[in-house]
Amino acid sequence: MAPIISIKNLQKTYDGGFTALHGVDLDIEDGEILALLGPNGAGKTTLISAICGLVSPTGGSVTVAGHDIVTDYRAAREMIGLVPQEISIEPFETVINSVRFSRGLFGKRRDDAHIEKVLKSLSLWDKRDSRNNALSGGMKRRVLIAKALSHEPRILFLDEPTAGVDVTLRRDMWQLVRELRNDGVTIILTTHYIEEAEEMADRIGVIDKGRLLLVEDKAKLMKSLGRKELVLELAEPMQTLPESLNAYALRLEGQRLTYTFDTSAERTGITRLMADLAAAGVKFNDLSTRQSSLEDVFLSLVEENAEQDAAA
Template sequence: MTAIVSVKNLTKIYEGGFTALNDVSLDIEQGEILALLGPNGAGKTTLISAICGLVSPTSGTITVGGHDIISEFRAARSLIGLVPQEITIEPFETVINTTKLSRGLFGMKRDDAHIEETLRALSLWDKRKSRNVELSGGMKRRVLIAKALSHEPRVLFLDEPTAGVDVELRRDMWNLVRRLRDDGVTIILTTHYIEEAEEIADRVGVINKGEILLVEDKTSLMSKLGKKQLTIDLQQPVEAIPQSLSSYPLTLGPEGKSLIYGYDTSAERTGITKLLNDLAAAGMTMSDMSTSQSSLEDIFVDLVKEDAP
């Protein structure tokens, strides 16, 4: 796989001295959906803005499609579609003109079929003659997406795309994102909603306080960092964990009806077989057993917590 976006040792110190990004390096593969997950103020918008050439790096280099974002700005920028966090559209322009004009700004030749297809995919076709100012917030966001897609970008950035949007738009957006990905478009979205990263991303990058804490394949991230819990339901409730089992990391479930055993899926031995033997030796009979895996949310909270002072 080749990296379509490559960020190397990027640092951004805003005027006034605030370090928003600290030595960030990140390769984004062609055709993947990457979620940048991080709390408010983590530096997500700054990172995206730097890649799109809207914020100038203090140090470091960025290439898009092999083009340096500063020395070859036009070539790099033409590959990029950006749906910004804030709504920024010309209020008195119509939906269709907004989209067409944006394509023109990128020097692309007129293609009414592409514009129609894009507007239809976003359920904007019936509203194409409305002026932006007449639209609801959700519709305005759809226009922003249409605008970003007007020049057929190879890399699409969505900055907090679902913050405050309704369920319908969210669903349409994910369908569109998956379709674009199937066409080879690379998608980078930022979010502070863990469920969102879990739902849509192929890879997840966790960013906090201007630093990338990790970038991992979503499934491997979840199994690698994920801890599992084994819940053993007991036939007879117990008042306390027997002394003979005190070496195990066990906790007592509600009303003493179960034992909960936490283990690491990446460990060489889970210790489950031995635990069950020792349980039987202690005269305890189990009625049922189940496992559950921690979600991305637990992993995220753990990571951000560890990083906290």
């Protein structure tokens, strides 16, 4: 299946000379939920803004359902709903009018049934005649989402949708994202909450300092997270391990010996390892296990990226 969004070597250097995207390549599949995970300043908003035509790329290309975002801007943009990171809505307009207006901007015929459905799905129906500036921050964010959905986009971008929102709104947002996905909408969300990526995404992309460090199926990532480590503190430091232990692929760092095993495997191999260690005369004072998490993967990737930068 052809990707719905295809990003090739996308680059952005801002006017001041700062490069926020260093050649990003990414294909987004039709109907998936992709989470872009990265620390502040990683380039998430720049990437989304470039795809949505709010920031002009300085290199590379993006197509949305085959439409180039520069040469075929209108057709590309029409397919996209964007919920920006910063709240910006017409203060004196009523909720329902600003949502209707957003739809009109895309040249779509007025459709009150659709607007009603969107407002209801966001628990905004009762507030439809309120002015935007009379709403709480959470409600304003709901209006932004309603506006983004007003023209029935096939693709929805959510830029840090739950940063600073309360638990109820977060839960509602996740529920809404699931419903939209069931309707076939492709969803790209950015977040610096690992938990959110874990909860929502089909695939997770990690971005840092303008580089996409990894894109992986969540299920696969979770499988690699299914790995646990058994850490042994040795009684004495060792230079090399006895050959009889070669099969275990152990990691030796001074006085610490680490054995990685797969929690989903039928056997962990720990019992045999213990027996073989004893037979080889390797003694240890302490042992502990640790489970790697998405957070570990994320942090180690970002760390590696920092080291490479320092070396470059």
